[in-house]
Amino acid sequence: MENIWTIENLWNAIGTVLRNWLAGFLPAWLVTLIMDLLVIVVLLAIGIVAVLVLSFMERKVAARAGDRYGPNRWGPYGLLQPFADAIKMLIKEDIIPHVADRFSFNLAPVIVTVGAVMTYAVLPFGRDMVAANLNIGILYFAAVGSLSIIGLLTAGWGSRNKYALISAFRAVAQLITYEVPVGLCIICVVMLAGSLSTQDIVLAQQERGWFFLLMPGIFILYFLAASAEMIRCPFDLLEADSEIIAGHFIEYSGMKFALFFLAEYIHLFAGSAMMVTLFFGGWLGPWLPSWLWFLIKTFVVIFVFMWIRNTFPRIRIDQVLKIGWKVMVPAGLVGLAITGFVDKLIADKLIAGVVLFICNIGLIIGVSYLMGRAQRRKEMAAEGAALR
Amino acid sequence: MYGTGLLKGLSVTLRHMIGTFVTDIRKFPRRYFTDGNHPTRSPEPYLHGTFSIQYPEEKVPMWPRFRGPLVHLRDPETGQPRCTACGMCERACPHGCIKVEGEGKGKERKPTRYEYNVGRCIFCRQCVESCPFNAIELSRFYELACYDKDTIWDLPRLLELGDKEVITEQGQFWGET
Amino acid sequence: MSVQIPPTERLRTDTIEINMGPHHPSTHGVFRMVLTLDGETVVDLEPRFGYLHRGIEKTAEERTYVQNVPFTDRLDYICGITNNWAYALALEKLAGIEVPERAEYIRVILGELTRVMNHMLAIGFLWNDLGATTFTPVVYAFRERERILDLIEMAAGSRMMPSYIRAGGVVADLPEEFMPRLQKLVPHLKRFIDEMDTMLTKNEIFRARAVGVGVLKAKDAINAGITGPVLRASGVKYDIRKADSYSIYDRFDFEVPVHTAGDVYARYLQRLAEARQSLRIIEQAMRDIPEGPVTSLPYKQLSRLKPPKGEAYGRIESPKGELGFYLVSDGSNKPYRFRIRSTSLLNLTLLREMCLGHKVADVVTILGSIDITLGDVDR
Numbered sequence: 001m002e003n004i005w006t007i008e009n010l011w012n013a014i015g016t017v018l019r020n021w022l023a024g025f026l027p028a029w030l031v032t033l034i035m036d037l038l039v040i041v042v043l044l045a046i047g048i049v050a051v052l053v054l055s056f057m058e059r060k061v062a063a064r065a066g067d068r069y070g071p072n073r074w075g076p077y078g079l080l081q082p083f084a085d086a087i088k089m090l091i092k093e094d095i096i097p098h099v100a101d102r103f104s105f106n107l108a109p110v111i112v113t114v115g116a117v118m119t120y121a122v123l124p125f126g127r128d129m130v131a132a133n134l135n136i137g138i139l140y141f142a143a144v145g146s147l148s149i150i151g152l153l154t155a156g157w158g159s160r161n162k163y164a165l166i167s168a169f170r171a172v173a174q175l176i177t178y179e180v181p182v183g184l185c186i187i188c189v190v191m192l193a194g195s196l197s198t199q200d201i202v203l204a205q206q207e208r209g210w211f212f213l214l215m216p217g218i219f220i221l222y223f224l225a226a227s228a229e230m231i232r233c234p235f236d237l238l239e240a241d242s243e244i245i246a247g248h249f250i251e252y253s254g255m256k257f258a259l260f261f262l263a264e265y266i267h268l269f270a271g272s273a274m275m276v277t278l279f280f281g282g283w284l285g286p287w288l289p290s291w292l293w294f295l296i297k298t299f300v301v302i303f304v305f306m307w308i309r310n311t312f313p314r315i316r317i318d319q320v321l322k323i324g325w326k327v328m329v330p331a332g333l334v335g336l337a338i339t340g341f342v343d344k345l346i347a348d349k350l351i352a353g354v355v356l357f358i359c360n361i362g363l364i365i366g367v368s369y370l371m372g373r374a375q376r377r378k379e380m381a382a383e384g385a386a387l388r
Numbered sequence: 389m390y391g392t393g394l395l396k397g398l399s400v401t402l403r404h405m406i407g408t409f410v411t412d413i414r415k416f417p418r419r420y421f422t423d424g425n426h427p428t429r430s431p432e433p434y435l436h437g438t439f440s441i442q443y444p445e446e447k448v449p450m451w452p453r454f455r456g457p458l459v460h461l462r463d464p465e466t467g468q469p470r471c472t473a474c475g476m477c478e479r480a481c482p483h484g485c486i487k488v489e490g491e492g493k494g495k496e497r498k499p500t501r502y503e504y505n506v507g508r509c510i511f512c513r514q515c516v517e518s519c520p521f522n523a524i525e526l527s528r529f530y531e532l533a534c535y536d537k538d539t540i541w542d543l544p545r546l547l548e549l550g551d552k553e554v555i556t557e558q559g560q561f562w563g564e565t
Numbered sequence: 566m567s568v569q570i571p572p573t574e575r576l577r578t579d580t581i582e583i584n585m586g587p588h589h590p591s592t593h594g595v596f597r598m599v600l601t602l603d604g605e606t607v608v609d610l611e612p613r614f615g616y617l618h619r620g621i622e623k624t625a626e627e628r629t630y631v632q633n634v635p636f637t638d639r640l641d642y643i644c645g646i647t648n649n650w651a652y653a654l655a656l657e658k659l660a661g662i663e664v665p666e667r668a669e670y671i672r673v674i675l676g677e678l679t680r681v682m683n684h685m686l687a688i689g690f691l692w693n694d695l696g697a698t699t700f701t702p703v704v705y706a707f708r709e710r711e712r713i714l715d716l717i718e719m720a721a722g723s724r725m726m727p728s729y730i731r732a733g734g735v736v737a738d739l740p741e742e743f744m745p746r747l748q749k750l751v752p753h754l755k756r757f758i759d760e761m762d763t764m765l766t767k768n769e770i771f772r773a774r775a776v777g778v779g780v781l782k783a784k785d786a787i788n789a790g791i792t793g794p795v796l797r798a799s800g801v802k803y804d805i806r807k808a809d810s811y812s813i814y815d816r817f818d819f820e821v822p823v824h825t826a827g828d829v830y831a832r833y834l835q836r837l838a839e840a841r842q843s844l845r846i847i848e849q850a851m852r853d854i855p856e857g858p859v860t861s862l863p864y865k866q867l868s869r870l871k872p873p874k875g876e877a878y879g880r881i882e883s884p885k886g887e888l889g890f891y892l893v894s895d896g897s898n899k900p901y902r903f904r905i906r907s908t909s910l911l912n913l914t915l916l917r918e919m920c921l922g923h924k925v926a927d928v929v930t931i932l933g934s935i936d937i938t939l940g941d942v943d944r
């Protein structure tokens with residue numbers, strides 16, 4: 001038996017040893033069952049740990065952007081702050097408004113969280129480290145990821161609050177809109193990779209170079225659409241606290257609120273991880289073990305999301321929909337056509353990559369020019385409007 | 389090009405983020421490094437770098453003119469309060485937070501009761517300005533939060549607080565005589 | 566060509582009515598708007614205020630003239646200095662009081678610092694209302710405000726409630742450290758305004774949100790008595806510092822910026838430009854400030870002040886617009902009538918007209934761009 005105990009292979013090695021040990025005294029089906037349950041538990045744990053880390057990171061980034069320190073009281077450098085937050089959330093009173101629709105009110109956080117956690121199943125955390133190497137992994141991710149809309153709608157409806165209801169409207173409108181460009185971008189990637197499996201997509205990038213370099217235009221499109229999907233700024237209209245206070249979770253408190261919070265950050269982590277998988281070569285990288293590379297890249301992407309959140313205001317709902325349908329979907333379709341043609345017509349991978357890159361830059365410039373022109377026209381019309 | 393404005397905004401926040409870490413590194417081993425100085429008081433106003441004061445550990449010294457609660461001053465020779473219960477402050481206060489009662493005539497007049505309701509006071513300093521006997525001044529205490537409603541301070545307490553202050557003369561820091 | 570849908574086949578929709586406020590995070594205080602929404606579009610809006618009513622006008626009739634100074638701080642608590650100034654101006658007119666030269670310069674310096682501070686804060690909060698969720702521009706604005714407030718505290722003893730300007734001059738001369746600090750602060754504030762400019766002005770999201778939103782026509786603005794940056798952003802060049810020059814503003818070289826779009830974006834640009842002009846004025850005042858006495862009426866005389874029978878109206882260009890105090894004297898030491906022409910209340914009057922037809926999200930933006938202080942609205 002060759003040495004399985006490398007850092008690269010650490011987690012798989014633990015799994016194998018455990019499996020062998022269990023197989024010694026248990027029937028095979030039970031071993032499979034236990035191992036699968038164990039994987040689920042580990043994924044949940046990753047989810048919760050990621051949330052703790054991310055909530056801390058979010059606060060620190062927000063503080064640092066505003067020339068502050070952020071939490072620094074509880075533990076060294078405030079590192080224990082997330083635990084304090086979690087405990088606070090858990091021991092808070094659980095309030096159910098007495099006019100609320102109790103069934104949907106209670107169900108909503110569960111749907112949202114389950115929908116979020118399920119996306120972890122197909123994330124390739126490292127070489128051979130994916131809970132379920134589905135051959136339709138990406139499709140699964142997109143499908144399960146949008147499950148939480150139902151939860152948001154239920155929450156908005158169930159809490160019988162007008163602000164929550166507005167948020168639920170927005171949730172449905174926005175998430176349906178942005179499913180389309182996300183789907184289009186994913187199709188582009190899938191076309192280049194030739195597979196729907198997340199592992200294969202990563203491996204394809206080993207061969208062709210990171211897709212982010214090949215298709216910058218598609219990447220930007222995906223980035224924006226994904227941030228709308230993840231309800232991150234500047235598309236965080238559902239929880240716009242300056243307009244509709246907190247949107248769908250306005251009536252939630254305690255544990256249920258914590259679940260929404262959990263789901264939000266799990267989505268953030270999963271979305272960033274998927275972006276790394278699709279465009280930044282997943283766990284590829286020299287020297288360091290693959291899972292570490294994956295985490296590093298994911299956290300860099302998450303940092304960019306937080307950075308954006310700390311800089312930009314929010315877009316208005318009608319503008320969100322307008323950008324979605326009038327800009328992103330057409331741009332996505334053009335991108336799809338470009339990718340399809342280039343991939344089919346040019347056999348040489350290197351030349352195809354270069355052509356794809358040039359076409360994408362053209363796409364960026366074109367879209368940017370058209371949007372700039374529309375904006376300039378609008379501004380020209382606004383000039384002197386008060387005197388007319 | 390559409391989008392450059394967004395990138396510019398991002399660059400500003402990034403510079404701020406880096407700036408805070410630069411401050412951290414520069415003062416590395418210490419955790420509290422404003423040295424009791426409010427960042428607003430730094431000799432060179434800076435654009436980048438942390439701006440927090442970590443309150444209970446770091447406290448900002450108040451400016452000499454800071455208007456905190458009222459204190460009474462002592463006569464440096466006798467150690468007695470200078471107040472003669474003339475009642476000018478009581479009349480001058482827009483909020484009626486002062487109640488004075490006294491006995492005796494002329495120079496011998498002394499306050500028997502002096503009540504100052506710090507809960508109502510708005511620290512406007514009109515009582516001080518009206519006092520003809522140089523007997524009161526506003527102090528620089530600012531931690532006034534308390535758990536009870538014990539907001540009426542009497543003369544001994546006001547004198548005691550006055551002893552803790554460096555103020556010896558009314559209008560010492562106000563360019564008055 | 567649009568297709569006409571017969572009314573019977575149209576989707577039957579209902580409007581919903583929501584209460585925005587009085588404890589909504591972005592109503593800038595305890596302010597309440599009853600919104601009628603059709604989907605997300607505002608079809609009706611009814612502002613309701615008075616939650617912060619403290620009866621200052623009536624209370625002031627029971628107090629002597631000097632006792633009323635601290636009350637004026639509490640009107641528009643963002644810019645206490647200018648409130649004091651307007652009251653002092655009215656009283657000076659009423660009683661015919663002269664103000665020493667140096668006091669006028671001190672007033673101008675502090676007043677313009679207040680303007681910078683108010684405008685920076687207004688921009689910061691506008692961004693907060695636009696949804697900069699983590700307050701970054703607000704925090705930057707607050708940081709600079711803290712520096713300005715620190716100077717005010719050094720001079721007046723209190724950050725937000727200075728009570729520093731009184732009839733006849735100012736309470737006390739500036740402390741020694743004041744001028745060196747101000748000399749360093751002014752270039753810094755310039756740098757800061759430039760930074761805000763780079764960070765915010767060209768931002769595409771901001772422009773998409775702000776351009777063409779909440780347009781206020783010049784005609785309507787004049788009819789409703791709207792003043793200040795909001796009026797000037799609608800293309801009316803009306804600044805009391807120029808139109809009815811008070812104090813020593815005729816000595817300074819500054820411009821009154823105007824923008825003609827009348828929307829949220831124009832108001833933002835207006836504030837930025839005005840803050841720059843204020844710094845220009847401060848620089849000139851710093852250069853020219855003479856030595857000398859700072860008050861012609863010490864406290865002991867002022868507290869016994871009995872203005873002759875009559876009335877006076879003193880007005881200044883406060884950061885938010887025209888702030889006026891109307892005093893009627895019956896010859897006693899208390900004002901017979903103490904009337905405040907508050908800026909925020911009048912600027913708020915056209916809120917409904919500005920908001921109709923826009924989205925919910927725009928309501929908070931428009932409210933933010935008017936820049937009200939509820940202490941000033943309700944008094």
Ligand code: SF4
Pocket residue numbers: 458480481482483484485486508509510511512513514515516
């Ligand atoms: S500071 Fe003002 S409110 Fe306080 S006691 Fe003196 S006069 Fe009254």
Ligand code: SF4
Pocket residue numbers: 470471472473474475476477478488518519520521522523524
């Ligand atoms: S005015 Fe001065 S002397 Fe007179 S009662 Fe008040 S504190 Fe005492």
